[in-house]
Amino acid sequence: MLRCVAQSTTSSPEKYAVMGMDMSVLEKQTAVLQRLYQQQEHSWQPQEANINPTIHQNMPNLQPAKYDQCLDEISLPSFAISGREQQQHIGFACPELTSGSVSAVSNNSSKTKHDHQINSGMLKREGTVSNSTRKRKAEFDVEEDCKDKGAEREAGEVQSDITVKTDRETSTDTSSKESIQKPDYIHVRARRGQATDSHSLAERARREKISKKMKYLQDLVPGCNKVTGKAGMLDEIINYVQSLQKQVEFLSMKLAALNPRLDFSIDDFFSKEIPAYIASFPTQLQVSNPTSLQYNPLQEGAISCGVDIAMSPSQMLPQKEGSSSVPITEVYHDSSSAHQARMLPTWDSEWQNLFSAGFH
Amino acid sequence: MPSIKTRFTYRFIRAVQKLNKNRGVSSSMKETYRRYHMIRVASYASMASAVGSKRAWSQAVLRKIRNHTLHRDLKKKCGIHALIRRRKVSENPRNNLNFHQENDLRKLVPGGEDMDFCRLLNETAHYIKCLRTQGLHPKTQLLER
Secondary structure, three states: OHHHHHHOOOOOHHHHHHHHHHOOHHHHHHHHHHHHHHHHHOOOOOOHHHHHHHHHHHHHHHHHHOOOOOHHHOOHHHHHHHHHOOHHHHHHHHHHHOOHHHHHHHHHHOOHHHHHHHHHOHHHHHHHHHHHHHHHOOOOOHHHHHHHOOOHHHHHHHHHHHHHHHHHOOOOHHHHHOOOOOOHHHHHHHHHHOOOOHHHHHHHHHHHHHHHHHHHHHHHOOOOOOOOOHHHHHHHHHHHHHHHHHHHHHHHHHHHHHHHHOOOOHHHHOHHHHHHHHOOOOOOOOOOOOOOOOOOOOOOHHHHHHHHHHHHHHHHHHHOOOOOOHHHHHHHHHHHHHHHOOHHHHHHHHHHHHHHHOOO | OOOHHHHHHHHHHHHHHHHHHHOOOOOOHHHHHHHHHHHHHHHHHHHHHHHOOOOHHHHHHHHHHHHHHHOOOOOHHHOHHHHHHHHHHHOOOOOOOOHHHHHHHHHHOOOHHHOOHHHHHHHHHHHHHHHHHHHHHHHHHHHHO
16 A cells, blocks of 8 residues: 555645535545544554554644634544544555645655654654654644654754745645645645634634743743743743742741841942942942852752852852942932832832731 | 833832831741831832833832722722723633643732733733842842841
8 A cells, every 4th residue: 555655745735625626525534534443443564553652642742732613623633643644544545635746745644754753762752753743733832842852953944944835825735735745634634724704813823922921931941941841841940939939938937036146237239239229429449249149058959040140140259349338328329219219118118018917 | 221120229228228127136936027028018019219210010010019008908900990900801712732831920920910011021021021020139238147
């Protein structure tokens, strides 16, 4: 079957476009599903054993990653799986689809790229499958999957092309413009799924925004790069926020326990900001700060990034030389009051409320 | 223009100074616990006021503190604005199969209950940045001494 598929490699996507118009996507999906199940029964391919678990693995993986509510798109994973991973399956499916072009296009699509992908391993396979699955929908959440899966690079340009095209074109010409290497089912899906009502467009835009933000959060939260998937990342973010909050509590507890014995002056802490004010005030500054910040042994991985950030301003401190600290305090108060006069009164009143009410 | 870090540090240290001045030197457990609580609130309030009202989470923090001190019985959740916002949030398309985590995140980030998910992510990012500053920079310096 694969051999006969391999022969016809030159059919154009238009043929497939025609076929797509003949059959409704739903019929096609059910046909493919049936074929999948049939293929699982038959063991006519040596890679069958690999395919079965991947199908079952991928489907649950794909399901939670779906953000659409269109029911008809939920059946896509199977189609995607068959199209992406198992070129043999598509090849097998050819006769039933009544057109050799299907096999041709799908074979083209699954030629070199997917060969590599199939051989590369589970994760990559899942990545491409999920990537391709998302390609099919009208909402192309390319960034989400690209961010999640490491296999994005290979499918990236493919996806970006598709995303660009399907974003702009609602007609059936999309398929003809795409390169042959793209899987055929994308053509089908794009065409039909371009239910480009404003709702789905807005949905897509919203999802892209969300994925962008998740990406940004991924950079913020250390250790988030290893986790893939929105759920895992959200878990990481939640853990990180909780650990930061706990750290604040811990440090407050420490401060509360130690501080009655400590005496400090406010000027010691603001030497690093003095350059901002020193332009207008000619006084020189002295820094009596500790040049080495010894952080609490809270060097969890979660806060290491924060430590680095906090370290850098403190390293600027030793560079200042100066005079007594009294003018500095005055200087700072003057400047700060000028800058923050609007905010300070409110804050002070809050504090008075806090103290008087005996906040608990 | 002083950075958020500076503003926060300034306010926080002033608050702690005031706390040190007002409270006695008794180190009973209860007193220590009270101080801990006040310092923690001072930390959050300093950060929130350093950020200002630009951010929803800082607004929520300040609002909570003010309401708590002024009107202990006032439940902001029942306000009409909160109700409208929450209804809007609940009408968001339930795309997320991560509803559980989303909810947890909403509880963590102040003011997160009333936002849609997109805004929640925004606020979370800013909140994380500020939490880092809050947790590390001035406190460790204070503890240094």
